[in-house]
Amino acid sequence: MNTVQLTAKFESALVYATRLHANQTRKISGVPYISHLLSVAALVLEAGGTEEEAIAALLHDSIEDQGGKSTREEIRQRFGETVVTIVDGCTESDTYPKPPWEERKKRYLENLRSASPSIRLVSLADKLHNARSLLADSHQYGNGIWQEFKAGKEGTIWFYQQLEQVYLATGSDFLTEEFSRVIQKLGNAS
Numbered sequence: 001m002n003t004v005q006l007t008a009k010f011e012s013a014l015v016y017a018t019r020l021h022a023n024q025t026r027k028i029s030g031v032p033y034i035s036h037l038l039s040v041a042a043l044v045l046e047a048g049g050t051e052e053e054a055i056a057a058l059l060h061d062s063i064e065d066q067g068g069k070s071t072r073e074e075i076r077q078r079f080g081e082t083v084v085t086i087v088d089g090c091t092e093s094d095t096y097p098k099p100p101w102e103e104r105k106k107r108y109l110e111n112l113r114s115a116s117p118s119i120r121l122v123s124l125a126d127k128l129h130n131a132r133s134l135l136a137d138s139h140q141y142g143n144g145i146w147q148e149f150k151a152g153k154e155g156t157i158w159f160y161q162q163l164e165q166v167y168l169a170t171g172s173d174f175l176t177e178e179f180s181r182v183i184q185k186l187g188n189a190s
Contacts, residue, residue, distance in 0.1 A: 002045065002046075002048045002049075004045065004048075004049070004050055004051055004054075005051070006051055006054070007051060009051065009055065009079065010051055010054060010055055010058075012078065012079075013055040013058045013059060013078075013079060013083075014058060016058075016059070016078065017034065017037050017058040017059055017062065018034050020059075020062050020066045020067075020071070021033040021034055021037065021061070021062070021065070021066060024065065024066075026133065027148050027149075028137045028141060028145050028148055029133070029137060033061075036061075036129060036130075036133070037057070037058050037059075037060070037061070038058075039129045040057040040058075040060060040122070040125045040126050040129050041054045041055075041057040041058050041125075043057070043125035043128060043129060043175065044056075044057040044121055044122060044125045047121060047125065047173065047174070047175050049118075049121055049122075050118075052079075052080070052082045052083050052086070052118075053086065053118050053121055053122060055079055055083050056082075056083045056086035056087050056090070056118070056122050057122050057125055057126070059075055059079070059083065059087050060086075060087055060090040060091075060122055060123075060126055061090075061126075062075065062087065063075070063087055063088070063091045063094050064091045064092060064093055064094065068094040068095060068096065069094055072084060072087070072088070072094065075087060082118075085116075085118075085119075086116075086118050086119050086122055089111065089112075089115050089116065089118075089119030089122075089123070090119060090122050090123050090126060092104040092105070092107070092108045101150045101151055101155070102151070102155075105159050105162075109159075109162050109163065109166055112163070112166050112170075113166055113169070113170070115170075117171075120167070120170055120171070121175075123163075124167055124175050124176065124179060125175065127160070127163050127179065128175055128178060128179045128182065131160055131179065131182045131183060131186055132182055134156075134186060135182055135185055135186050135189065138186070138189045139189070157183075157186060157187050160183045160186065161183060161187075163179075164179060164180055164183050167179060168180070
């Protein structure tokens with residue numbers, strides 16, 4: 001049983017993330033981006049995560065998508081070293097323009113293999129929610145969705161299968177099992 005108590009620090013992170021990502025929407029669906037961050041935080045908490053892990057879940061895309069190194073410093077000052085370390089572990093790139101897609105993905109996978117349990121949890125929750133959203137979008141909009149992705153369907157599925165291998169090699173729990181099920185369905189979706 002998870003008895004974590006969320007404090008004003010979580011509330012502050014929620015407001016900060018909402019403001020930081022205010023003008024961002026999800027690919028394909030156009031849903032406000034905060035919905036993804038809320039879902040990832042919920043998955044982390046439901047899996048027994050700590051308040052700091054849930055805060056990192058809210059902020060996991062902030063360095064990459066909203067300001068790079070200056071945002072990292074702001075997160076460090078507002079939410080502490082533990083949170084910024086988890087967010088860093090979930091960040092593919094903090095520079096613009098971003099390095100090439102395949103290079104970023106391979107580096108992310110390599111770093112994830114030796115990541116802390118906290119980074120693994122937030123990463124898994126993030127990728128599970130992304131995969132669920134992709135599966136829902138593919139059912140709703142069909143195969144055309146893959147044009148929105150640099151690597152198309154083949155590259156995207158490859159990345160998710162590689163993630164699945166890393167997650168399975170570093171532990172198994174209900175999130176990992178659900179990730180495997182969703183990836184299988186995604187690969188089979190026409």
